[in-house]
Amino acid sequence: MRRLVLVVLLAFAGLLLYGIGHLPERGAPDAPVNTAESVVGSPNAATYYIENAYQDAETPNMVTVTLADYRGFDTLGETTVIFAAGIACALILRGSRE
Amino acid sequence: MREYYDDRIVALSARLVTPFIQLFALYVVFHGHYSPGGGFQGGAMLAASFLLIRLSIGTEAAQLQFRRTWGTPGSSIGTLVFLGTGLVVVFFGFNFLDYAGLPLGLPEPELRNLGILAVEIGVAVAVAATLTAIYDDLVGERPAAHHAGVEQATDLEEADQVEGPAWHEPAPEAGDG
Numbered sequence: 001m002r003r004l005v006l007v008v009l010l011a012f013a014g015l016l017l018y019g020i021g022h023l024p025e026r027g028a029p030d031a032p033v034n035t036a037e038s039v040v041g042s043p044n045a046a047t048y049y050i051e052n053a054y055q056d057a058e059t060p061n062m063v064t065v066t067l068a069d070y071r072g073f074d075t076l077g078e079t080t081v082i083f084a085a086g087i088a089c090a091l092i093l094r095g096s097r098e
Numbered sequence: 099m100r101e102y103y104d105d106r107i108v109a110l111s112a113r114l115v116t117p118f119i120q121l122f123a124l125y126v127v128f129h130g131h132y133s134p135g136g137g138f139q140g141g142a143m144l145a146a147s148f149l150l151i152r153l154s155i156g157t158e159a160a161q162l163q164f165r166r167t168w169g170t171p172g173s174s175i176g177t178l179v180f181l182g183t184g185l186v187v188v189f190f191g192f193n194f195l196d197y198a199g200l201p202l203g204l205p206e207p208e209l210r211n212l213g214i215l216a217v218e219i220g221v222a223v224a225v226a227a228t229l230t231a232i233y234d235d236l237v238g239e240r241p242a243a244h245h246a247g248v249e250q251a252t253d254l255e256e257a258d259q260v261e262g263p264a265w266h267e268p269a270p271e272a273g274d275g
Contacts, residue, residue, distance in 0.1 A: 057210035059131045067136065068214040072195040076180055078138075079221050083177045086228035090170055093235040 045070075102156045112154035119147040127222045131214065137221025141176075144222065145229035152230075157237055166239070169231025176224025183216045 024031035036044050049070060053062035057069055067075055120143075127140030152160040184195040192199030197213025198206045 056207060057214060058207040059211055059214060061131055061133065063134070064130050064136055064214060064218075065210075068217045069195075069197065069210055072184065072217065075217070075221065076184065076195070079177050079180050079224050082225055082228050083173050086170065086173045086231050089232045089235045093238070 102153055104156075109155045112150050116147045116151055119143060119150070123147065123222075123226075127218055128215070130218055131211065137218035138225055140218075141222035141225025142229065144226035148226070148230045149233055152233065152237075157234065164230055166234045169227050169234055172227025173224045173231060176220045176222070176227060179220030179223065180217050183213060183220065 028034070033044070034047060049062060049066050053065040054060060057065045059065050123140045123143035123146075125140075126135035126143060127137060130136035130140070148160070148164045151163050157166070183197070183200075186201070187196050187199030188194055190199045190201055197210045200209045200213055202209060202212065204212070
């Protein structure tokens, strides 16, 4: 059983490495992710972020703009997850010591 | 369980390093607009500085720096700062989390800039307080503090904890050096 798992994992690793070899170059302008259009014909979201991040928020770091502004709802969810983790720890651990 | 390693060198170096960690954490939070970083990273570093003091001189002494009772309110306040920044603009007719609606009378890009900063500060406060609170919950309060003069320990294990040696006493083999 253990040997079988090892073989399967190695095969999967080989498949992944084979796939990596065929990826487009990092940041290539003609890669599908940078040339694709949405179904309504507008450029995809990543292109919009790269072109407009500085004009929209006057912030040179476009990662910050994407994280906190364009995808602010997602970051709010992440913060809520952290908050929920803290509350869960408080409820479980503090109660058990009384 | 020994809560911390009672050693002068450890305590002194932790005391020396902590202000720099905190300063760098604030730099990471507030410079997130221009360099890699932001609320999560800065908050984690702030929590690391609190935990370093807790680990080096003990949770009881570290109460002077960051109280145990501040953890849960801190994480709530941080999350509410984020949520409030998103909700304020709704009352001015903008979409949720659209910082262009902040009522400050600045051009739209600067408002977004400030909105991002407010959100990052909220995230940093929430992360720092939550990580510290989780550590405090895992360690728990000092057992003797629970029983000090309030109730007679009847259970054998509880009696052990009350009558036993001080909590933070170093192990004998590590004592002299």
